[in-house]
Amino acid sequence: MSEVAVHIAGNRSTGERNSNEPPAFSTREQTTLKSALENLIPNDSALQTCAQHHFAQSGKMLRGQLALMTGDTLGISAHAALAWAMSVELMHNASLVHDDICDKDETRRGKASVWAAFGAPTAICFGDWLTAQSFAHAAQAEVASGTRGLVSMAAQAMADLSCSQAHEFRQMKYPDWKTYEQIVTGKTVPLLTAGILGTLSMTACVDTQINNAVDKTFAALGQAYQIANDIDNFTGDDGHENLNHDLANAAPNAVIIIFRDGLKNGSRLAFDAWLEDPARIGASHWRDRILQTDAVQHTTDQVSQRLVAAHKSARSLPEDLRQIIAPLYNYLLHTCTSMGAQATGHNFQ
């Protein structure tokens, strides 16, 4: 994978990069997606206001970018690739809007979440409108490419997401690592994989071996991505206004789970009692306790292990597809190295 990383850096980087900054995702694809999202206007003034608020910070748009980059590499028509990229991005955003209501999460991308700003009923309708647009674009992608199966793929991803979300918030106990992995696999992997697999399905040649390799690679990268996001959330690098956000909300977070799984007897009981207390006073105390352990380091190791697994699976992919994975891989690699991946024993550079 290291050669891919170097190759991509040569292709996409526009100059010297500060080694402390994460590798940039392609801004060309981001600009295309952002502009297309802004041109979608709901036929209702309240939902229009929601759309402006929500897409003012459009996020990394990783899923859509992966679809666009795959389409570019494989020579898919720009119209078809953009339609599918929009479909996965719109569905991802619909799930975020609804998940924030379920999880009572009041912030998203450093601003008020849609339900916090406009109320849960408007947010439910806005999520439904985004879902409708997602499927409209999946249908457009099928017509533009003359293929079938994209709508079914989007529907399967949405069914997986809604089941995983239902499973997550009704967990009575804070999840252990095994449960966390199941939740992440249901919530993060389907749409990340769909961006690439959907675009692949638009080519004449469908290769089961390649599909399986993409599946395995993205299962590993998707988990790594979610775990890395959790580390960012815990250490306060993700722009969340409240430090300790996941901790204060007792939201499943890889760092907290690894810390909790390492506690024994009375310590575990004391931490669980704190997590289960709705008041949850003193998050800073527990944050300090967690930072005194090697929980962040062990969580970073989990990202590293998944990068190794992704590297291994990606070997059976054609070179051009490996290139598509490189920006995401490099971003995760940067997360690991900046968090002390030298201690993991894997030298990715």
Added chain:
Amino acid sequence: MSEVAVHIAGNRSTGERNSNEPPAFSTREQTTLKSALENLIPNDSALQTCAQHHFAQSGKMLRGQLALMTGDTLGISAHAALAWAMSVELMHNASLVHDDICDKDETRRGKASVWAAFGAPTAICFGDWLTAQSFAHAAQAEVASGTRGLVSMAAQAMADLSCSQAHEFRQMKYPDWKTYEQIVTGKTVPLLTAGILGTLSMTACVDTQINNAVDKTFAALGQAYQIANDIDNFTGDDGHENLNHDLANAAPNAVIIIFRDGLKNGSRLAFDAWLEDPARIGASHWRDRILQTDAVQHTTDQVSQRLVAAHKSARSLPEDLRQIIAPLYNYLLHTCTSMGAQATGHNFQ
């Protein structure tokens, strides 16, 4: 239309019918749909429980029945017609589950609504799961019939539904008749029409004139259906546990709107003040006041007028399509006659 009604009665009725009972919708189609819905099982135990609860009372399944009857009449493959019928039913149910959260409606089909029984977060996820299944079935219907356009039609209906729902609940004032008609046209008409138009689109011959006539006929029947449902809700015939349900919740209801539109000056101000008071004590008093006026009669007249309009539009439809409309038409006709349609001046029999 009267000849159609008689014709259908001869085709579908299985014996003598008490003239006080509404004409039965076909039970064959209902049984097929109910069984297919029960076979859909979410991959999450909480959502499974939701599905069992929600579909224990599956409702009239009017939209799905219209699709199945159209498919039968036009010789569409049973698999394709059922897939599309399921798609519109699943989307209708998804919108009910989400709308009940938005409207804080605690009962549905005489039982606790999903959010009242399982909480809003689970209900949001269940609605999303139903939406995913709806689009999966629309895609199946496209493949089974070798056509395109059903997914786009479902997506357009969902976009219309979510915009209308957002518009409805954030109305600060109780709607007047004009606003009510707009809301109903957005919320009831799209999926009723989609059941028939989607199935029509699966035939080789698409006839714009027929599509327009179906559109106009169902715009009229859809409004008539919603207004008739509102009369049932107001008079307590719809199985809602709480009499005065819409009144007590200040929910838009055709009878209440016609009563309110007829009030002048101080009376209107007094009623508006009561509607806007969250406590809304004394719904029975206002119900009695409304029943002392001719509001129910005038509302029934609105149903009658739309039946006349539907009758007129349906004249340009082929006989076999007119037959499909007859059961719904007869049901609405019964609603009118049992509510005193003799006073409307239209003799539908």
